[in-house]
Amino acid sequence: MTVQETIDRCVRCGFCLTVCPTYAIRHDELSSPRGRIVLADAVVNGRIAPSLQTLDTYSECLGCRACESACPSGVLFENVLLYGREQLVEAGATLPATAAVVLWGIRSPLQLRLAQRVWRRWGRLALRLARRLPAVHPALALMRAAPEPDPQPIADSPSPEIVIHRGCMMDVLWEGTNARAVALLQDTGAVAGRLPIEAGCCGALHAHAGKSDVARERAKATIEAFEKSGATTVVSLAGGCGAHLQRYPHLFEGDEAWRDRATRFASAVRDISSLLVERGFAPVQGETCTTYQDSCHLRHGMGVWREPRELLEASGRYSELPSAAQCCGSAGVYNLVHPDVAGEILAAKVGEVTAIAPEVVVTSNPGCELQWRSGVQSTELPVRVQHIVDYLYEQRPERGT
Ligand code: SF4
Ligand code: SF4
DSSP states (O other), rough: HHHHHHHHOOOOGGGGGGGOOOHOOOOOOOGGGHHHHHHHHHTTTTOOOOOOTTTHHHHHHOOOOOOHHHHOOOOOOHHHHHHHHHHHHHTTOOOOOOHHHHHHTTTSSSHHHHHHHHHHHHHHHHHHHHHHHHOOOOHHHHHOEEEEEOOOOOOOOSSOOOEEOOOOOHHHHOHHHHHHHHHHHHHHOEEEEOOOGGGGGOSHHHHHHTOHHOOOOHHHHHHHHHHHOOOSSESSSOHHHHHHHHHHHHHHHTTTHHHHHHHHHHEEEEHHHHHHHHOOOOOOOOOOEEEEOOOOOIISSSSOHHHHHHHHHHHHOOOOOOOOOOOSSSSTHHHHHHHHHHHHHHHHHHHHHHHHOOSSSSSSSSHHHHHHHHHHHHHHHHHEEEEEHHHHHTHHHHHHH
16 A cells, blocks of 8 residues: 555544653644644645655654554554655764664674674673663663573474464574573474564564665565574564564565565565464463553554463463553664654653552553663662563473472
8 A cells, every 4th residue: 555545545633642652741743643644645745845854754653653553544653654764864864873773783694693692691790780870861771671691492393383483683682581481382383483584673673763665674584584494483572573564465565576475475475473372372370460561562453362371361460551552662663763752752651650550560562671670770669570481481381280
């Protein structure tokens, strides 16, 4: 669907305004989904000249897609946002140095391997040093909240039918989580392993930064690695990546051969929670009190929100976080680009956690986990923050009986 077709679907009803985090903060139409759609219409049709000033609202948008779930007309707002971000890049927008370094570092599988080795070797020391320093910069606050290096032996099944998408930051900071996801799937009888290393980053962060050429390059590498693997299903442990993997066909409008391959690939993408539920994974019932932070793209992009809750309810006591469906402020590298807005959103959520007092805040996206760990660390809240795979691994029947 083209940007204009997306824009034309909007009937300007305003239902989306009630769920938009930036509209809630700014109370300004231009900071709302409807305002951003009206602006895109004006830019596409030449009524407003694109510039850093006129397009700034696309930088401020979290890209959380909550507006899509609220929209009765089925507007795929993501199309508008990516158009706006591309226009921003063409107008000369640049990212803060920390975000630019992240995007550069994850671009090549070789660089990711190097980062993985460095983190294994020096991660503990880096964390000790970072935690002694005051969190004077948003990047340092996130760094202090990073998990300890966690390399784990992974027994990939030979010729796996189901492969884990290893991701970029996941494969460096959450190596152990990837390994535990393979083990959980194998517990259900799956012939499971990981996507070959050449796949690297899926390109979601690049696409959301308006760098569509790099996003296409990463998509091609991921599709080729999946085809070579011979697997029939690729599983995402990060909502932001999973929704982007399912969106690959949109990257290849006008390129029929790659579009067909991307369409076949997209139909094979699943998320870990819904697959575990489908395959009958049943955690051991305990007493742990959990709450859950939705991954925006898992919920609003992939439509998965029931299954993680089903698994948590089956594992112990579950309390719903009132704002669980709303973004935590992580949003890719948003917390590095707009730390003030991201911090304001997170502070309100940390207040909710204080009220319901769970033992564990569970997430389905590494970026959300890092954002929450940072919020919990800075407020010294006595709760753990875990990826759903790590939490469920502790509740495996083999371990709990
Ligand atoms: S809810 Fe949908 S149709 Fe209504 S203003 Fe928002 S995007 Fe447009
Ligand atoms: S993606 Fe999120 S922040 Fe952006 S307009 Fe939609 S609801 Fe608002």
